[in-house]
Amino acid sequence: xxxxxxxxxxxxRGEIVLEARKIVKRYGHVTALDGADLELRAxxxxxxxxxxxxxxxxxxxxxxxxxxxxxxxxxxxGVPVHFQSPxxxxxxxxxTVYQDLxxxxxxxxxxxxxxxRELRRRGILGSWFRLLDKRRMKREAQREMxxxxxxxxxxxxxxxxxxxxxxxxxxxxxxxxxxxxxxIMDEPTAALGVRESGEVLNLIRTIRDRGLPVLLISHNxxxxxxxxxxxxxxxxxxxxxxxxxxxxxxxxxxxxxxxAMPGNEKPPEADVPSG
Numbered sequence: 001x002x003x004x005x006x007x008x009x010x011x012x013r014g015e016i017v018l019e020a021r022k023i024v025k026r027y028g029h030v031t032a033l034d035g036a037d038l039e040l041r042a043x044x045x046x047x048x049x050x051x052x053x054x055x056x057x058x059x060x061x062x063x064x065x066x067x068x069x070x071x072x073x074x075x076x077x078g079v080p081v082h083f084q085s086p087x088x089x090x091x092x093x094x095x096t097v098y099q100d101l102x103x104x105x106x107x108x109x110x111x112x113x114x115x116x117r118e119l120r121r122r123g124i125l126g127s128w129f130r131l132l133d134k135r136r137m138k139r140e141a142q143r144e145m146x147x148x149x150x151x152x153x154x155x156x157x158x159x160x161x162x163x164x165x166x167x168x169x170x171x172x173x174x175x176x177x178x179x180x181x182x183x184i185m186d187e188p189t190a191a192l193g194v195r196e197s198g199e200v201l202n203l204i205r206t207i208r209d210r211g212l213p214v215l216l217i218s219h220n221x222x223x224x225x226x227x228x229x230x231x232x233x234x235x236x237x238x239x240x241x242x243x244x245x246x247x248x249x250x251x252x253x254x255x256x257x258x259x260a261m262p263g264n265e266k267p268p269e270a271d272v273p274s275g
Contacts, residue, residue, distance in 0.1 A: 011042040011077070012042060013041075013042050013043035013211075014041050014042060014043065014044075015041060015042045016039050016040070016041055016042075016078070017040050017041060017042050017076070017077060017181055017182055017213050018038075018039070018040040018063065018074070018075070018076055018094075018181070018182055018213075018215075019037075019038070019039050019040075019074070019075040019078075020036065020037060020038040020039075020059065020062065020063065020072065020073075020074050020075075021037055021072055021073050021074075021075070022035045022036070022037065022071065022072040022073075023035070023036045023037070023038075023059065023062055023069045023071070023072035023073075023074075024036075024069060024070045024071035024072055025058050025062065025067060025069050025070055026070055031237055032055050032058040032237055033055045033058050033059060033062070033069065033072075033237045033238075034055075034236065034237035034238050035071075035072070035237075035238060036055060036059055036072075036234070036237060036238050036239055037238075037239055038059060038063075038232060038239065040182060040213050040215050041213060041230075042211065042213055043208065043211055043213060044208065044213055044214075044229040044230060045204060045205075045208050045213075045214045045216055045227050045228050045229050045230075046213070046214070046215055046216065046228065046229065046230050046231075046232055047216045047217075047218060047224040047227070047228035047230070047231045047232065048060070048215065048216065048217050048232045048234065049217075049218065049219070049221075049224060049231060049232070049233055049234070049253070049257060050233060050234035050235055050257055051235065051257060051258060054234040054235050054236065054237070054257075055234050055236070055237040055238070056217055056234050057186075057217070058237075059234070060096075060184060060186060060215070060217055062074065062083075063083075063089070063094070063184065063215070064083075064086055064089050064094065064096045064184055065083035065084065065085050065086040065087070065088045065089045066085075066086050068083070068084060076092055076094075076181065077181070090178075092180075092181065093178075093179055093180030093181035093182070094179065094181055094182055094183075094184065095174070095175035095176075095178050095179035095182075095183050095184070096175065096183075096184040096185075096186070097168075097171050097172050097174075097175045097183065097184065097185045097186065097188055098171075098186050102171065103115075103159050103167060103170055103171055104159065105158065105159050105160035106158060106159075106160060107158065107159060108155070108156050108157060108158055108159070109141060109145075109152060109154075109155050109156070109157055109159060109162075109170055110134070110137045110138040110141035110142075110155050110156070111134075111137070112159050112170055112174065113137070113141045113144070113170065113173060113174045113177060114137050114141070115174070117178065118132050118137065119132065119133045119136050119137050119140075120132060120133060121133045138155050138156070141155050142155045144173065144176075144177050145173060147210075148173055148176060148203060148206050148207070149202070149203075149206055150169050150173060150199070150203050150206075152166060152169070152170075163196060164191065164192055164193075164196055165192050165193070165195070165196025165197070165199045165200060166196075166199075168188060168189075168192065168196070168200050169199060169200060169203055172185065172188060172200060172203050172204070172207070173203070176203075176206075176207045176210070176212065179212055181212075181213075182212065182213045182214070182215060183207060183212055183213075183214050183215070184214075184215045184217075185204065185214060185215070185216050185217065186217045187217060187218055187219065187220075188200050188204070188216070188218075189201065189218070189220055189223055190219075190220075197220075197223065201223060201226060201227050204216070204227055205227065208229075216228065221250050221253070221254065222250070224245075224253075225245045225250055228244075228245060229244065230242060230243070230244050231243050231244065231245065231248075231253060233253065233256050233257050233263060234257075235256075235257060235258075235259060235263075238265065239263075239265050240256060240257075240263030240264075240265050241253075241256045241263030241264050241265060242264065242265070243256075243264070
């Protein structure tokens with residue numbers, strides 16, 4: 001759903017949608033990102049993994065506008081962008097699903113899907129009296145959930161009555177509805193059971209198959225290997241390897257992540273001219 005009225009060109013599969021180049025972020029004497037790179041391509045799920053302190057959370061915060069980098073640049077569809085707040089990426093069609101879900105439990109599913117972007121009645125009722133078009137929101141919410149193949153008891157159900165996986169599904173669906181360029185997901189299966197995790201992973205597949213690229217941050221390696229097209233491995237504030245579930249085993253990826261096995265990226269000193 002494109003609610004902005006903006007015409008968005010659909011990129012060809014494999015085309016770079018978002019790119020981060022040489023991102024640096026320091027917090028006093030601590031360097032969280034040390035010249036980090038990242039590329040997200042159309043039609044893929046890119047999993048970003050790394051130990052605690054590797055820089056993956058900071059990289060995601062830079063992309064979603066929560067953190068302004070000290071150096072480097074972010075490009076969207078090849079054009080440099082300068083995000084100063086989380087509202088800036090949303091205006092550009094970048095949606096983020098956080099671990100805390102950011103749903104309103106007492107409200108129904110349709111209201112949650114349109115939370116902060118409610119549809120108003122047409123004419124004077126909407127413009128002057130600011131009345132919401134609840135019927136239209138429910139109708140569009142039902143259609144979107146059916147297209148996403150995510151089954152819920154009823155679109156009128158309160159979110160607090162849903163299971164953990166269904167609540168996560170509502171948050172992911174909201175991002176899919178309003179995301180025009182990409183969706184960022186931060187640990188979307190954390191604290192979910194096997195069946196509920198499977199439902200969320202299927203929803204991510206559906207989003208990808210609709211052509212919307214997904215940037216996935218996860219500590220769950222089996223889920224990463226099940227859903228990711230490519231795996232972006234970070235250590236010490238930089239990308240140390242870019243691989244796929246076919247190129248490396250889970251054990252090898254963990255070894256690269258922890259430094260027990262070399263990656264395929266240049267070490268930091270390789271960027272420093274000699275002499």
